[in-house]
Amino acid sequence: MEDSMILDVEGIKKTILYGGTGAKPKFVTGTKVTFHFRTQLCNDERTVIDDSKKAGMPMEMVIGNMFKLDVWETLLMSMHIGEVAEFWCDVIHTGLYPIVAKSLRRIAVGKDPVDWHIHTCGMANMFAYHSLGYDDLDELQKEPQPLYFVMELLKVQQPSEYDRESWALNDEERLKAVPVLHGQGNKLFKQGRYEDATLKYKEAIICIKNVQSKEKAWEAPWLKLEKMANTLTLNYCQCLLRMEEYYEVIEHTSDIINQHPGTMKAFYMRGKAHMEVWDETEARNDFMRVLDLDPGMKKTIKKELAVLKMRMEVKNEEDRLKYKGMFAKMASEQDSLELENPDQEIPEQTCQVQDMENPEEAPAEERANSMQKTAEMTLASDPEQTTTAQSSSDNVIPEQPTTQDLTAEQTTIEETAPEQFDTNHTFVVQSDSKEASPSPEPMCLEQEAQDTESSDHMTPGN
Template identity: 85%
Template sequence: MKDALLLGSEGIKKTILHGGSGDIPKFVTGVKVTFHFRTQLCDDERTVIDDSKAVGTPMEIVIGNMFKLDIWETLLSSMRIGEVAEFWCDIHTGVYPLVSKSMRRIAEGKDPVDWHIHTCGMANMFAYHSLGYEDLDELMKEPKPLYFVLELLKVQQPSEYDRESWALSDEERLKAVPVLHGQGNKLYKQGRYQEATQKYKEAIICIKNVQTKEKAWEVPWMKLEKMANTLTLNYCQCLLRMEEYYEVIEHTTDIINQHPGIVKAYYLRGKAHVEVWNEAEARQDFSRVLDLNPGMKKAVKKELAILNMRMEEKNEEDKLKYKGIQKSARSHLAQSLGRKRHLAKLFYSKTEKLWL
C-alpha cells in the first residue's frame, strides 16, 4: 500500500503492512497501550536499532502520561487492534536515543532511571558525553529520520488495569511518594527491611521521573532532590541492616558529592566503613558529622567505641592468621628438611657400600 501523509502531523508517513480489526479504539488520557515496535535507520540496509520482539517483551505506554517520545501516541492513535504499520518520521526523533536507553536498561534488568545518581538525565548526558551505547551516542549527535514498525496488541481503558507507579501522571506520582514513604517506615520498624527497600525505591523512582522534567538546580528540582535524598538515606538504613555495606557507601557517597552538608549521609557512610574495617574513612566521616552537628557527639562517641572494638577484633584475627601462617610455614620447612635428611642418609649409605 502506498505511503499516505498522516493528517495533522507534519513529517510523518504511514504504510499499513497488515490490517487490523474493528474500529480505531478511543485513545483517551489514561489508556494503556501494549504494542511491539521495531526502530530502523533510513539507510539502504534498514539497520535495526531496537526490536521489542527480539527482546521478547512488548512495550507499554499510557496515553497522556508525558511519555518522552510523544509522537508514538500519535502513531498508535491511528491504528486498529492487530494492525501492523510502518511509519517514516522525519522531525520527531530527536529524543529517541534517550527513550531507547531507558528501554534497553529495562531489558537488561535495570531501572529505566538512574535514580541513585543525583542529577537529572540530561545533566548526566552532558557531563559524561555518552548514553552508554555507541549507536545511540551517534544518533544523539546526528539526529536522523527513522522508521518505526508498530504492531498494536492491546488497548485498555483506565478502569481495566491496575496502575503501577510508571503508569501514573506526575501529580499522581507525587501524591504516591508520602504514602510509599510511610509504608517503608512501617516495614522498617517491623524489621522487614527487604520489603521496606522496595517501597523506598518505588518512591524514589516516582520522584526521579518527575524531576527529569524540571531544570537542574532550580527551586522545583531542588525540592524533589531533597525528597529523593531523604528516601535514599532511609533505603541505606535498610541496607545497613541487610549488611550491604558497600552499596551504602556507594549511595551515600553519591549524595555527599552533590550535597556535602547532609549529616545523615556522613553518619551512615561512617557506620558502613566501620563494618568493613575502613578505620581512617570512618573516623573522617564521624569527624565531619561533629563539624556539621555537634549535638551528635554522644552518638558519634558510641560509633567510635564500636569502631575501636571492631579494629581490636580485626587485629586479633590478623594475629591468629599470621600465627597460623607461621606455624604452617614451620611445619612445611620441617617436613622439607626431614625429606632432605632422609635422602642424604640414603645417598651416603649407598656411597659407603660402593666404597667397601
C-alpha cells in the same frame, strides 16, 4: 497488504503491512496500550537499532502521560488492534529517540529506566548527557536523522481496566504517591522486612526523579524534589545497612555528599558502613565530620568511636593469630616435605657439610673398610710387611684409639688437621709409630714416597 498514506501530522508517512481487526479502539487520557516496535535507520540496509521482539518483551505506554517520544502516541492512535504498520518519521519527531531508547534498553535487561542510583558527582551529572552508554545512540544523538518505526498494536486497556503502577502515573499522581510509598516503607522497616521496604523507597525515588527530570536543575522546584529524594535514599540506605550491603551504602551516601556536603546523616551512615568494612581511617573521618556539622551528636559519636576502636583491636588480634598460624602451617608442611623426600639434593648437601665438620662421627664400618683396602694394596706390593699390617689394622678403631701405640704428636695431628687426614696416611702412621718423627708434615711426605715405591713393584693384572 500494504497501504501508504500521509497522516495529518507533518513529517509522518504510514504504510500498513498487516491490517488489524474490529473497530478502531477508543484512546483517552489514561488508556494503556501494549505493542511491539522495531526501529530502523533510513539507509539502504535499513539497519535495525532496537527490536522489542528480540528483547523478548512488548512495550507498554499510557496515553496522555507525557511520554518523551510523544510521536508514538500519534502513531498508535492511528492503528487497530492486531495491525502492523511502518511509519517514516522525519528528524523533527526523532530527536529524543536516543534518550527513550536508553531507558527501554535498561528496562529490557531488568534495570531501572532512570539513573537515580548512578553515583557521580554533581559536575559529572551536569555533563552526563554527552554519553548515553551506547555507541549507536551516541552517534544518533550527535547527528539526528529520520527513522522508520514498525509498530504492532497488541492490546488496548481503558483506565478502569488495569491497576496503574507508578510508571503509568502522571506527574501529579506521582507526587501524591510519594508520601504513601514513604509511609509503607517505614512501616515495613519497623517490622524488620528490610528488603520489602527497599522496594517501596525505591519506587518513591523513581517517581520523584521522573518529575524532577522535567524541572530546571538547581532551581527551587528542583531542589525541593532533590531534598525529598535524598531523604528517601537515606532511608533506603538504612535498610541496606541492616541487610549488610555496606559497599552499596557507601556509594549512595557518597553520591549525596558529593552534591550536598552538608548532609550530616549521610556522613553518619557512611561512617557506620566504613566501620563495618574495617576502614578505620574513613570511618573516623566521617564521624568527626558529623561532629563538625552537628555538635549535638557528640555523645553518639563518642560511643561509635569507642566501638570502632574495640572492633579494630579485635580485628588486629585476629589477623595476628591468623598469620601466625599460617606461618606455622607453612613450616610444618616444609618439614613434612623433607621427611617424605629424603633423597633430595638439600638433605645430601646437609650430610656432606656435617661429615666435614665432624669427621670422627663418620660410620666406623665405612672407615674400617677403606683402611682395609689400603692395607691389602700395600701388602700385595711388599709381603714382608704382612705381619706388621695385620697387627696394625687390628688396632685401627677411630672411636677407641690405643694410647700406648700413639705418641702425643700423632694425637695432635688428628685434632688439628682433620680436613687433611686420609685413611692411607692414618695406616702408615700407626704401623710405623715407633719411627715417627715429632713433626707431622715429614711423616706425610715419607708415607707418600713409600706409597710411590710400593706401587712401582706392583704388576698390572697380578
